[in-house]
Amino acid sequence: MMEPIIKVDHLVKNFGKNEILKDISFEVNKGDVISIIGSSGSGKSTMLRCINMLEEKTAGEILFHGKSIDGLKRSEYRSKAVMVFQQFNLFENMTVLKNCVIGQREVLKRDKEEAKNKALHYLEKVGMLPYINAKPKQLSGGQKQRVAIARALAMDPEVILFDEPTSALDPEMVGEVLSVIRSLAGSGLTMLIVTHEMTFARDVSDRVIFMDGGVIVEDDTPDVIFGSPKMPRTREFLTRILSQ
Amino acid sequence: MFFESVANIWNKYGGSIMGGVGNTMLIALIGTVMGLLIGLINGIIRTVPKSKNGFIRFIQSLINFIITAYVEIFRGTPMMVQAMLIFWGYAFASGGVTLPLIPSGIFIVSINTGAYITEIVRGGIISIDRGQFEGAASLGMNHFQTMTRVVIPQVMRNILPSVSNEFVINIKDTSVLNVIGVTELYYYANSAAKQSYKTFEAFAIACVIYFVLTFSITRLLRLVERLLEGKKNYTIFGSQTDPAAEIHVKEDE
Ligand SMILES: Nc1ncnc2c1ncn2[C@@H]1O[C@H](COP(=O)(O)OP(=O)(O)O)[C@@H](O)[C@H]1O
Ligand SMILES: [Mg+2]
Numbered sequence: 001m002m003e004p005i006i007k008v009d010h011l012v013k014n015f016g017k018n019e020i021l022k023d024i025s026f027e028v029n030k031g032d033v034i035s036i037i038g039s040s041g042s043g044k045s046t047m048l049r050c051i052n053m054l055e056e057k058t059a060g061e062i063l064f065h066g067k068s069i070d071g072l073k074r075s076e077y078r079s080k081a082v083m084v085f086q087q088f089n090l091f092e093n094m095t096v097l098k099n100c101v102i103g104q105r106e107v108l109k110r111d112k113e114e115a116k117n118k119a120l121h122y123l124e125k126v127g128m129l130p131y132i133n134a135k136p137k138q139l140s141g142g143q144k145q146r147v148a149i150a151r152a153l154a155m156d157p158e159v160i161l162f163d164e165p166t167s168a169l170d171p172e173m174v175g176e177v178l179s180v181i182r183s184l185a186g187s188g189l190t191m192l193i194v195t196h197e198m199t200f201a202r203d204v205s206d207r208v209i210f211m212d213g214g215v216i217v218e219d220d221t222p223d224v225i226f227g228s229p230k231m232p233r234t235r236e237f238l239t240r241i242l243s244q
Numbered sequence: 245m246f247f248e249s250v251a252n253i254w255n256k257y258g259g260s261i262m263g264g265v266g267n268t269m270l271i272a273l274i275g276t277v278m279g280l281l282i283g284l285i286n287g288i289i290r291t292v293p294k295s296k297n298g299f300i301r302f303i304q305s306l307i308n309f310i311i312t313a314y315v316e317i318f319r320g321t322p323m324m325v326q327a328m329l330i331f332w333g334y335a336f337a338s339g340g341v342t343l344p345l346i347p348s349g350i351f352i353v354s355i356n357t358g359a360y361i362t363e364i365v366r367g368g369i370i371s372i373d374r375g376q377f378e379g380a381a382s383l384g385m386n387h388f389q390t391m392t393r394v395v396i397p398q399v400m401r402n403i404l405p406s407v408s409n410e411f412v413i414n415i416k417d418t419s420v421l422n423v424i425g426v427t428e429l430y431y432y433a434n435s436a437a438k439q440s441y442k443t444f445e446a447f448a449i450a451c452v453i454y455f456v457l458t459f460s461i462t463r464l465l466r467l468v469e470r471l472l473e474g475k476k477n478y479t480i481f482g483s484q485t486d487p488a489a490e491i492h493v494k495e496d497e
Binding site: 052054074075076077078079082083085087088089090091092093094102103106107148151152155 | 375376378379380381382384385386389393394397398401
């Protein structure tokens with residue numbers, strides 16, 4: 001049995017007195033595409049942010065290749081488990097190309113030429129090559145998110161954490177971003193995707209995790225989760241969201 | 245009569261007054277640039293995330309306290325008094341050795357301006373979206389990289405008008421440095437007044453020069469700001485004379 005890339009082990013996160021994540025455990029193996037679903041406020045973002053160390057966990061362990069992330073060099077670890085945000089968070093002061101180069105230069109210490117080529121390679125992959133000299137504010141939401149994905153890919157991460165990558169987009173732009181992520185899933189990249197796009201989750205995921213009230217209610221294949229969920233809460237959630 | 249005596253003073257003292265203008269501009273410019281540097285460094289230090297280590301956290305709080313104290317003290321006392329205290333304080337501590345005047349003036353204006361710009365930078369950093377910090381952090385960039393590559397460049401654009409304003413204030417306020425004998429514009433105007441017994445005429449000249457300096461530099465800096473902001477045209481559609489016609493102001497990209 002191969003060692004998981006990420007193992008979340010009895011993770012607890014409190015904000016003040018509120019227990020937001022209560023004893024979360026699951027594993028991410030190489031090549032896994034895992035969708036995380038659940039209603040707003042159930043703790044999905046907080047969990048991803050704990051994995052990316054944007055939030056400090058209260059208790060439990062997050063292991064990266066078997067080692068606690070607390071003991072790892074933060075910058076090095078983050079560059080291997082990068083995050084793509086709902087609000088894109090592109091650097092407003094940089095061009096599209098620079099956005100995809102800066103992390104490689106500053107964190108991975110790649111030389112200019114290599115960083116640029118890598119950036120161009122991934123910008124082409126997401127279809128943003130014609131826009132390399134544009135600034136983020138000149139782009140549409142869908143274009144911004146595709147650049148953000150290229151920026152993440154350029155770091156050559158082992159895992160990409162997507163936090164609702166299409167929730168801030170106008171409906172007509174959701175498709176272009178989902179199709180990029182779909183093609184990444186096909187290429188064997190390991191991904192955790194928080195999403196409200198149920199069709200997408202069912203089609204691309206190896207596993208689907210349903211969260212509610214800070215716990216993982218169910219963690220299974222998309223066939224089981226969407227076909228015959230074992231837990232009543234999962235069924236309830238899906239009935240509610242699919243009827244919308 | 246008035247103009248004749250102004251002309252006389254100008255002929256006699258114009259050269260030294262213009263030398264004073266040079267020093268005034270030198271001190272104001274370097275003082276503002278150094279003040280900006282101080283403000284940015286303080287901004288980077290103040291936003292360092294709190295360490296988990298108790299001792300380091302204590303040091304961080306101490307440094308933050310020192311920065312706050314610096315800002316409050318230098319903003320809460322007149323620069324004229326600061327100049328006396330620093331210049332003569334050094335002489336007192338060194339047993340009578342005084343510092344060279346122009347560098348002293350630059351030093352005083354720098355730390356005074358630094359206090360104001362520290363607060364300006366603080367506001368500038370607060371106004372930057374948290375997502376900019378998180379975007380950088382999520383890729384593995386450390387605090388210093390995040391601040392110097394992502395945050396400060398954006399802060400600079402936002403605070404440029406305030407910093408320009410500090411520069412213009414400094415052009416005027418270097419005049420207080422004459423209390424320690426710095427040979428800037430006010431100093432030479434004052435000596436011209438003393439030597440010629442034409443105080444009104446001498447300071448009329450100084451006043452005109454100060455105004456020409458600040459007015460032209462204000463315009464110049466505004467132009468620079470506009471250029472840095474990039475293309476921003478406002479096209480007005482509709483009629484301003486006919487209230488029934490709606491006026492659309494469109495921001496072109
Ligand atoms: N920084 C924070 N401080 C306090 N409470 C927070 C913070 N971030 C999130 N929460 C709370 O944690 C809960 C889970 O939030 P979140 O992880 O964003 O949920 P989801 O992503 O599933 O919508 C919410 O009730 C939210 O109000
Ligand atoms: Mg969320």
